[in-house]
Amino acid sequence: MMLLSVEGLTIEAGGRRPILADVSLTVGRGEIVGLVGESGSGKSTLARAVLRLLPQHATVSGRVLVSGDDVLTMGPDALRDLRAGQVSMIYQDPRSSLNPVRRVGDFLTERMVLTLGRPKAEARARALELLAAVGLREPERHMRQYPHELSGGMLQRVVIAAALAADPALLLADEATSALDVTTQAETLALLRRVQAERELGMVFITHDLHLAAAFCDRVNVLYAGTIVESRPAKELFDDPRHPYTAGLLACTPELDDPRPIRPIPGRPPSLDDTFTGCPFAPRCPHATGACEEWRPRPVTVSGGSAACRLVEA
Amino acid sequence: MAVRKLAGLVATLLATSFVIFGASYAAPGDPVTFLAGGKENLTPEYLAAIRAQYHLDDPFLVQYARWLGDAVTGDLGRSMQYNDQVFDLMMARLPSTLGLVAYAAVLFVVFGVALGALAAVRGGRTDSAVVAGTTLATSVPSFVTAAVLISLFGVQLGWFPVMGGGSLWHLTLPAVTLALGALAIISRVTRQAMIEQRELDHVTVARASGLAERLIVTRHVFRGALGPIVTMCGLVTAGMLAGTVVVETAFSLNGIGSLLVKAINTHDFPVTQAVMLFMVVAYIVVTTLVELLQPLIDPRVRRPA
Numbered sequence: 001m002m003l004l005s006v007e008g009l010t011i012e013a014g015g016r017r018p019i020l021a022d023v024s025l026t027v028g029r030g031e032i033v034g035l036v037g038e039s040g041s042g043k044s045t046l047a048r049a050v051l052r053l054l055p056q057h058a059t060v061s062g063r064v065l066v067s068g069d070d071v072l073t074m075g076p077d078a079l080r081d082l083r084a085g086q087v088s089m090i091y092q093d094p095r096s097s098l099n100p101v102r103r104v105g106d107f108l109t110e111r112m113v114l115t116l117g118r119p120k121a122e123a124r125a126r127a128l129e130l131l132a133a134v135g136l137r138e139p140e141r142h143m144r145q146y147p148h149e150l151s152g153g154m155l156q157r158v159v160i161a162a163a164l165a166a167d168p169a170l171l172l173a174d175e176a177t178s179a180l181d182v183t184t185q186a187e188t189l190a191l192l193r194r195v196q197a198e199r200e201l202g203m204v205f206i207t208h209d210l211h212l213a214a215a216f217c218d219r220v221n222v223l224y225a226g227t228i229v230e231s232r233p234a235k236e237l238f239d240d241p242r243h244p245y246t247a248g249l250l251a252c253t254p255e256l257d258d259p260r261p262i263r264p265i266p267g268r269p270p271s272l273d274d275t276f277t278g279c280p281f282a283p284r285c286p287h288a289t290g291a292c293e294e295w296r297p298r299p300v301t302v303s304g305g306s307a308a309c310r311l312v313e314a
Numbered sequence: 315m316a317v318r319k320l321a322g323l324v325a326t327l328l329a330t331s332f333v334i335f336g337a338s339y340a341a342p343g344d345p346v347t348f349l350a351g352g353k354e355n356l357t358p359e360y361l362a363a364i365r366a367q368y369h370l371d372d373p374f375l376v377q378y379a380r381w382l383g384d385a386v387t388g389d390l391g392r393s394m395q396y397n398d399q400v401f402d403l404m405m406a407r408l409p410s411t412l413g414l415v416a417y418a419a420v421l422f423v424v425f426g427v428a429l430g431a432l433a434a435v436r437g438g439r440t441d442s443a444v445v446a447g448t449t450l451a452t453s454v455p456s457f458v459t460a461a462v463l464i465s466l467f468g469v470q471l472g473w474f475p476v477m478g479g480g481s482l483w484h485l486t487l488p489a490v491t492l493a494l495g496a497l498a499i500i501s502r503v504t505r506q507a508m509i510e511q512r513e514l515d516h517v518t519v520a521r522a523s524g525l526a527e528r529l530i531v532t533r534h535v536f537r538g539a540l541g542p543i544v545t546m547c548g549l550v551t552a553g554m555l556a557g558t559v560v561v562e563t564a565f566s567l568n569g570i571g572s573l574l575v576k577a578i579n580t581h582d583f584p585v586t587q588a589v590m591l592f593m594v595v596a597y598i599v600v601t602t603l604v605e606l607l608q609p610l611i612d613p614r615v616r617r618p619a
Binding site: 048051053079080081082083084085088089091093096097098099100101102110111114115146148162 | 514515516518519520521522523524525526529533534537538540611612613614
């Protein structure tokens with residue numbers, strides 16, 4: 001049984017097209033699965049759906065199974081257990097993830113004491129242990145500090161420590177390193193990788209940086225306009241992108257020793273009010289033909305995974 | 315830091331004392347007429363004697379300096395009407411007014427914050443009902459509220475005394491009248507601050523960690539909204555200290571407010587000046603207290619020791 005299995009998830013919230021349309025993906029124990037896309041592609045919505053944090057007035061269909069239980073239909077107690085104990089999320093901006101008027105220690109022990117009902121002393125000991133485990137040198141002092149007294153990198157370590165507090169099986173990292181400066185970013189990535197390997201966690205790693213995803217993840221899903229356009233093992237996807245959007249994303253970033261010119265993808269990412277009869281990427285695609293405008297994208301099997309492109313199918 | 319703050323307070327007090335003294339000096343009407351006890355006594359010699367007794371012929375600034383010097387040493391002068399020490403007059407009336415304001419403050423803080431929180435948490439119809447109800451309660455003038463409360467609870471039902479002070483029982487209807495006027499602003503500030511807090515990321519983070527909704531509201535949403543709520547409660551309380559006149563009159567309470575009105579009507583300027591000075595000092599004291607509370611509420615405004 002897969003740790004996380006999303007099956008045909010569609011989320012609509014008032015726009016002219018769904019935020020997510022028929023998305024399926026799986027994450028196994030100890031596996032890091034990347035979710036890559038431009039802003040508005042639906043990647044954060046997907047991660048939040050795993051915790052049933054849905055947009056207001058959303059209509060949802062499909063299933064989100066965590067260890068076989070459907071998150072979307074479970075009762076309030078089961079949902080609370082899931083959020084508190086099985087799945088943890090790490091967010092983009094550590095500074096806004098913590099309540100600015102409460103101590104770091106409060107943030108770390110809140111879930112253990114108030115949701116899981118552990119004794120305070122035990123929670124405190126565990127919090128100190130976790131702070132040390134994420135590489136903070138003065139756990140005692142940090143417990144008493146307020147968030148504004150710590151740097152962004154330290155705070156993201158605190159957030160990771162809190163995410164590990166309840167021994168989750170699945171970690172959702174939503175742009176967890178995007179707001180950090182480069183050296184801190186590298187340290188945080190190394191830390192995430194270490195705790196993931198040590199605890200054999202499943203991880204969904206969300207980023208807009210395809211190169212980073214390819215280097216960090218086992219498998220990468222590329223999202224465009226609410227659908228997965230390509231899903232393949234990281235190395236294969238990086239070496240031989242099959243969907244024109246994936247290829248376009250890779251060509252966007254300059255690289256050393258690469259004589260090819262930087263080619264930004266023309267046009268802009270579609271908004272929720274843009275609707276499509278055919279392939280949503282067709283208006284921006286360098287290879288699109290007239291037939292693409294009518295072709296309903298569906299996953300086509302390619303080496304190691306799938307790509308949703310008519311040209312691959314042909 | 316503390317020194318600068320203190321200097322600021324002194325400067326404010328000095329400036330307001332000057333305005334207060336200047337205003338009563340410039341006010342129309344001559345106190346001498348009143349002091350003389352009627353027009354028939356107005357012989358030039360008698361007037362001159364009174365003017366000399368009260369130093370009314372000195373230049374304005376000299377009068378101001380003398381008054382300020384006396385006030386600083388606790389001598390607020392003698393009332394012309396009651397022929398009594400102004401200080402004693404005020405001390406006799408202070409308990410009524412302070413009790414009234416404190417009682418009203420407890421009422422509007424408890425009910426205003428509770429209603430605002432209810433509106434923010436429940437939303438929908440509860441929200442509309444709270445906003446409409448508190449707006450209505452505030453837009454009715456306090457003398458009308460007083461009249462309604464007196465006729466309903468005082469006369470018809472006979473639950474509360476309708477005039478006089480001295481006990482919590484007596485102060486209930488006046489305090490309710492006073493508090494109703496502040497209900498809308500407090501509940502609205504509470505509601506708005508809580509709605510703003512609710513949208514913040516760290517609240518979603520707490521929710522994503524499985525924290526119960528009740529605890530999210532108390533530990534995060536309300537806790538975060540506390541700053542503006544406390545500030546507004548302080549400002550409204552401070553304003554009330556100077557705004558009890560109507561309610562005191564409606565319920566025949568012998569407080570500072572009614573003392574001020576009588577003093578103004580009789581050109582009893584030592585009393586007028588002293589009461590106004592008291593109101594300014596009370597306002598400054600309350601707002602300073604609120605300011606001192608802020609670092610306890612929000613650690614971000616604390617300075618490194």
